[in-house]
Amino acid sequence: MKKTVQVVAAVIENEHNEILCALRSQHMSLPNLWEFPGGKVKEGENLFIALERELYEEMSCRIQAQEVFHENVHEYDTFIIQLIVIKAKLVQGVPQKSEHAQLLWLQRENLPSLHWAPADIPAVQALIDELA
Numbered sequence: 001m002k003k004t005v006q007v008v009a010a011v012i013e014n015e016h017n018e019i020l021c022a023l024r025s026q027h028m029s030l031p032n033l034w035e036f037p038g039g040k041v042k043e044g045e046n047l048f049i050a051l052e053r054e055l056y057e058e059m060s061c062r063i064q065a066q067e068v069f070h071e072n073v074h075e076y077d078t079f080i081i082q083l084i085v086i087k088a089k090l091v092q093g094v095p096q097k098s099e100h101a102q103l104l105w106l107q108r109e110n111l112p113s114l115h116w117a118p119a120d121i122p123a124v125q126a127l128i129d130e131l132a
């Protein structure tokens, strides 16, 4: 049976209404696909705390998780992901690239131009729908 992992991912918007996107490197699972920064929730961990921890560990910045924006379950070949996308604001520092191949701030209407991890596509669509 495939394992289900719970993953939190952040929608962080800057003062130019751009959203932070991160390109998974060729050394990561799901290589060369774009995602919202975040990671796996630890056993018993609060979702907002998990997201704030992941951003600090991965990008050396402090964020404040604000609200769950979108949630969906996607089945990959080797695991099932419950992806919880959370709106967050940057409260200290600037996101720094470490494991990712690239970081990009993109206007939401341009988000579909990236090649997203399949699990993220419904959340990307929900962000586009917010424009309407």
Ligand SMILES: Nc1nc2c([nH]c(=O)n2[C@H]2C[C@H](O)[C@@H](COP(=O)(O)OP(=O)(O)OP(=O)(O)O)O2)c(=O)[nH]1
Residues within 6 Å of the ligand: 007, 008, 009, 028, 029, 030, 034, 035, 036, 037, 038, 039, 040, 081, 083, 117, 118, 119, 120
């Ligand atoms: N952080 C993040 N992960 C995502 C997103 N969409 C998506 O399918 N994922 C997948 C990629 C990874 O398999 C998993 C998150 O794990 P992680 O960020 O802790 O990454 P990891 O490289 O340590 O994970 P892994 O290699 O052990 O699978 O969820 C997303 O928007 N953000």
